[in-house]
Amino acid sequence: MEKAILVGIKLKSEKIPLTHSLPELRRLAESAGAEVVGELTQNRESPDQTYFIGSGKLEELKQLSGALDADLLIFDHEISASQTRNLEEELVLKVVDRTELILDIFAQHAKTREGRLQVLLAQNEFQMTRLTGSRLSLSRLGGGIGTRGPGETKLEMDRRRIRKKIAELKDELNDLEKHRRRARQNRKSTNIKTAALIGYTNSGKSTLLNWLTRAEVYTADRLFATLDPVTRRLYLPEGKVILLTDTVGFIQKLPHQLVEAFHATLEESIEADVLLHVVDASSPFLEEQVSAVYEVLMELKIVSKPILTVFNKIDELEDKGPLKSLIGKYHPAVMVSARDKLGGEELFKELSRLL
Numbered sequence: 001m002e003k004a005i006l007v008g009i010k011l012k013s014e015k016i017p018l019t020h021s022l023p024e025l026r027r028l029a030e031s032a033g034a035e036v037v038g039e040l041t042q043n044r045e046s047p048d049q050t051y052f053i054g055s056g057k058l059e060e061l062k063q064l065s066g067a068l069d070a071d072l073l074i075f076d077h078e079i080s081a082s083q084t085r086n087l088e089e090e091l092v093l094k095v096v097d098r099t100e101l102i103l104d105i106f107a108q109h110a111k112t113r114e115g116r117l118q119v120l121l122a123q124n125e126f127q128m129t130r131l132t133g134s135r136l137s138l139s140r141l142g143g144g145i146g147t148r149g150p151g152e153t154k155l156e157m158d159r160r161r162i163r164k165k166i167a168e169l170k171d172e173l174n175d176l177e178k179h180r181r182r183a184r185q186n187r188k189s190t191n192i193k194t195a196a197l198i199g200y201t202n203s204g205k206s207t208l209l210n211w212l213t214r215a216e217v218y219t220a221d222r223l224f225a226t227l228d229p230v231t232r233r234l235y236l237p238e239g240k241v242i243l244l245t246d247t248v249g250f251i252q253k254l255p256h257q258l259v260e261a262f263h264a265t266l267e268e269s270i271e272a273d274v275l276l277h278v279v280d281a282s283s284p285f286l287e288e289q290v291s292a293v294y295e296v297l298m299e300l301k302i303v304s305k306p307i308l309t310v311f312n313k314i315d316e317l318e319d320k321g322p323l324k325s326l327i328g329k330y331h332p333a334v335m336v337s338a339r340d341k342l343g344g345e346e347l348f349k350e351l352s353r354l355l
């Protein structure tokens with residue numbers, strides 16, 4: 001197991017506190033299969049050009065990683081290609097950022113062909129931004145001696161190779177998307193209504209699908225357990241049948257390469273008649289997670305769809321008082337425990353009403 005040190009830098013301009021983003025980074029690291037052996041935090045005005053962190057912190061990091069025998073540094077921030085390279089050279093360690101970490105989890109969890117292609121696409125798009133990064137630092141030197149020759153040529157070659165790969169992946173994905181679209185049209189022509197489960201990762205979407213439809217999809221206490229969409233029939237109490245889709249979860253600072261690459265998958269939600277927004281009511285960061293979900297919905301341009309907010313994991317709450325006031329704010333909203341199968345009646349009632 002790789003031993004990782006987390007590095008959290010809070011820049012002055014940022015809203016999200018380290019007390020939220022760092023524990024989440026830890027969960028991400030663990031979901032990727034790493035063991036977190038240390039943490040280092042700093043408040044900064046703005047990032048350092050060369051290392052992102054300052055020279056004092058760099059020294060501290062060098063000692064810490066030696067003492068803890070770490071293999072990997074994980075930055076909570078997106079850091080540039082040249083900063084990554086400089087840090088790796090200085091610390092003799094692999095350095096990744098939050099985006100790369102999330103891409104790695106996706107790569108590990110993608111099961112279907114479409115899922116794997118989408119991840120590959122996102123990884124190649126990411127790679128491409130990295131190449132542009134090193135190009136920029138070269139051109140900043142003003143061209144001339146040291147910027148021509150094999151280095152530059154190799155860069156051009158790499159760029160061409162990746163661009164070709166991206167085009168191939170997009171072609172393949174397009175074919176699969178056509179298939180998906182046809183399946184969706186068939187469903188539409190039968191007049192069966194559809195609902196999609198959306199929400200922050202680990203909020204309990206798959207557990208809810210299993211409860212409501214007796215599906216047996218994989219659920220786990222890890223981030224991004226689900227990547228590939230699954231659709232099941234849901235029988236409403238009055239005998240009506242609808243289709244319910246479970247899909248990939250969202251997270252704060254979701255890499256936009258992923259949103260783009262997973263467009264076909266996310267289209268299942270975009271095209272649904274109703275969204276069930278599953279919220280982990282036991283999370284101390286409930287409101288932050290809700291806003292992160294709304295940000296992604298905005299990016300996907302699907303905010304105008306009817307949304308039923310489903311506050312899940314109420315079995316974890318000792319006091320439901322604070323939640324009751326949120327129910328008013330997010331109306332229509334219901335409270336359930338997918339694990340203990342509580343709150344189903346109210347959920348079905350609100351869902352039928354929205355449909």
Ligand SMILES: Nc1nc2c(ncn2[C@@H]2O[C@H](COP(=O)(O)OP(=O)(O)OP(=O)(O)O)[C@@H](O)[C@H]2O)c(=O)[nH]1
Nearest residue numbers: 201202203204205206207220224225226249338339
């Ligand atoms: N206490 C409690 N735990 C729950 C409840 N629902 C789900 N969980 C747990 O929360 C964890 C995540 O559940 P999942 O259903 O995998 O969550 P998800 O939203 O599908 O997560 P991703 O697919 O990873 O985005 C699992 O460990 C579940 O057992 C609930 O009502 N109460």
Ligand SMILES: [Mg+2]
Nearest residue numbers: 205206225226
């Ligand atoms: Mg899931």
